Amino acid sequence: MSDDPQGQDPAQDDEPDVRFTYANERTFLAWNRTALALIATGVAATQLLPEFHVAGGRQVLGIPLIALGALVSVTSFQQWRANEKAMRRRQPLPRSPMALVLSIGIGVVAVIAVVLVVRGPK
Amino acid sequence: MGADIPPGSAGRDPGSPDRVSDRVEVAETWDEGLAPQRTQMAWGRTGLAVAATLAVLSRRVWAVGGGLEVAALVLVAAGGLMWVFGMRMSRDLHLHMDPHGLVGSRAFALVSGGTLLLAAGASVFSVVLPH
Numbered sequence: 652m653s654d655d656p657q658g659q660d661p662a663q664d665d666e667p668d669v670r671f672t673y674a675n676e677r678t679f680l681a682w683n684r685t686a687l688a689l690i691a692t693g694v695a696a697t698q699l700l701p702e703f704h705v706a707g708g709r710q711v712l713g714i715p716l717i718a719l720g721a722l723v724s725v726t727s728f729q730q731w732r733a734n735e736k737a738m739r740r741r742q743p744l745p746r747s748p749m750a751l752v753l754s755i756g757i758g759v760v761a762v763i764a765v766v767l768v769v770r771g772p773k
Numbered sequence: 774m775g776a777d778i779p780p781g782s783a784g785r786d787p788g789s790p791d792r793v794s795d796r797v798e799v800a801e802t803w804d805e806g807l808a809p810q811r812t813q814m815a816w817g818r819t820g821l822a823v824a825a826t827l828a829v830l831s832r833r834v835w836a837v838g839g840g841l842e843v844a845a846l847v848l849v850a851a852g853g854l855m856w857v858f859g860m861r862m863s864r865d866l867h868l869h870m871d872p873h874g875l876v877g878s879r880a881f882a883l884v885s886g887g888t889l890l891l892a893a894g895a896s897v898f899s900v901v902l903p904h
Contacts (some may be wrong), residue, residue, distance in 0.1 A: 673808035677815045679881060687822045688889050690895045697899035698832070710899055717895045724888035728881055735851045 667738035675734045682727035685753070689720030701772040708767045712760065719756040723749065816860060823856045826891060830898065845897035852890030859883030 693716030697709045705711070726749050733745045830849045862880040 653808045666903050667872045669805050670808045673805075678811050680815045680819045681810075683821050683884060683888055687891070690827045690888070690892050692854075694895045694898060713899050714896065717892050720895075721889055721892035723890065724885050727849045728885035731881055732878065741850060 665739055665741060667703045667735075671738055672735075675731060675738065678734075679727050679731040682730070682749070683722055684719040686723040686727065689723065691735075693717035693720065701765045703772055706733060712763055712767060715756065715760055715763070719753065719760075723753065728739045791857075816863065818862060823853070823887075827853050829896060830891065839901070841897055841901050843895040845901070846888050848894035848897065852887045854895060855883050855887030855890060858886060 694711035694714040696716065700709050700712070726747070730745075730749065730771065731749050736742075737744050826889065827849065831846075847869075859880050862877070866877055866880065
């Protein structure tokens with residue numbers, strides 16, 4: 652590899668199966684697409700939805716989505732590095748809490764959306 | 774160990790006589806299959822997602838109201854540029870330097886940083902109320 656992602660002693664590393672490397676890369680890209688979708692949805696919520704009865708309702712709905720997108724983008728890179736390191740050292744892949752965090756985050760936003768919709772547009 | 778492998782040679786041309794290290798012997802058994810094509814398509818899909826996000830974020834380019842919005846547009850432009858450079862770097866590494874798809878942490882850091890900047894710009898746009 653031309654660019655060691657971990658800055659560790661290359662003598663301890665083995666070149667992993669190329670298919671796993673590609674899979675790790677595609678997983679990173681999939682998480683980034685998720686982040687981009689969250690960001691775009693957050694912006695659309697604040698910019699395109701009608702005003703709600705609740706003051707600042709659009710921001711309450713959109714800003715958590717954008718923050719979740721930012722979090723996903725950062726953790727996707729960390730996860731890629733951790734996976735790469737584990738594969739090169741023939742260790743088990745580390746577990747990521749991001750699936751749980753993402754599920755809870757989207758669930759919370761869904762609850763907010765339900766409350767705003769029940770209260771109705773202004 | 775890695776010094777035995779010239780850039781761009783590992784995993785390709787398994788019959789090459791200058792490949793003597795154990796690492797290369799392992800590499801000769803690899804079958805990439807369709808993984809490179811699938812990864813290339815994943816980059817394409819992600820590029821489309823970036824373009825769509827930039828389109829959503831740029832809809833206020835012609836109606837910039839104040840300093841905060843200008844700052845948000847600068848953040849969005851910087852994020853888009855980081856994505857372009859990250860994707861370009863990954864493509865070059867795929868084509869010329871690293872046949873295994875290890876595009877390197879710098880390309881991935883650029884891509885993640887670009888997404889982060891887009892999120893920052895989106896946050897500013899969302900705090901500044903819509904027109």
